[in-house]
C-alpha cells in the first residue's frame with residue numbers, strides 16, 4: 001500500500017474534493033490514491049463530469065414568455081410585464 | 088451570487104408593497120423558481136402553479152419579512168414547500184419529510200467505465216438532456232431538492248441549509264448521495280452511447 005487511504009474512505013470526501021473545498025492534506029491523499037487506483041480515478045472524473053453537465057444544461061432552462069406573462073397577470077403586475085430588462 | 092443580487096432590492100420598498108420593486112424582484116427570481124419547480128416536479132403545468140403560488144405567498148408575506156434569512160433563500164424555501172405540498176397531494180402514501188433522518192446505509196461504488204471522452208455534442212445532445220432530467224426524477228425528494236438547490240441553482244452549502252432548514256452536515260451527506268446516484272445512472276446511459284459509437288467506428 002502506497003498510501004493509507006482506501007477506496008471506501010475516499011468516498012466520504014468526494015463531494016468536497018470535486019467542489020475544490022477539501023483541505024490540502026486530504027486533497028493530496030486523494031490525488032495520490034487516484035494516481036494508483038484506476039477505479040477511483042474514473043469515479044472522480046465521471047462524477048466531475050456529471051456535475052459539470054448539470055451546471056451547463058441548467059442555464060438553458062429559462063421561464064417561457066407566456067408563463068412569465070401569466071405570472072405577472074396573476075400577481076396583478078400587468079403594467080410591468082413589458083419591462084423585461086432582467087430577462 | 089444571490090447575495091449580490093439582493094443588495095439591488097430595497098427591503099423598505101418591498102415591505103411597503105411598492106409594485107415596481109416587487110415586479111423587479113419577480114423578474115430577478117422567476118426563472119430560478121420556475122426551474123426549481125420544473126426539476127422538482129417534471130411537469131410544466133405543476134411548475135407554473137408552484138411559481139405563481141410562491142410569488143403570491145411571498146408578496147403577501149413581504150410586509151412581515153424580517154430578513155432573518157436572505158431574500159433569495161426565503162423565496163427558495165417557499166418554492167420548495169409549495170413543490171413538496173404538490174407532491175404530497177399527488178402521492179400521499181410516500182413520506183417526504185425533509186427533517187427525517189438520513190439513510191445510513193453504506194455508500195457503495197459501482198460503474199468504473201470512463202465515458203468522459205465522449206464528445207460534448209453527444210454528452211449534451213437533446214436525447215442526453217432527457218436522460219439528465221429523468222435521472223433527477225429517480226432521486227428521492229429529499230435528495231432531489233438538495234441536488235437542485237446546490238448543483239442546478241448553484242446555492243452554497245450554507246444557503247442550501249438555510250433554504251431547507253436542515254443542518255449543513257445533512258446537506259453534504261444528501262448531496263454526496265444524490266451526486267453518486269446520478270453518476271451511476273448517467274454512467275449506464277453514456278457507456279451505452281460509447282459502445283454504440285465504437286461499433287459505428289468499426290463498421291465504417
Ligand SMILES: [Zn+2]
Nearest residue numbers: 006007037040
Ligand atoms: Zn480506489
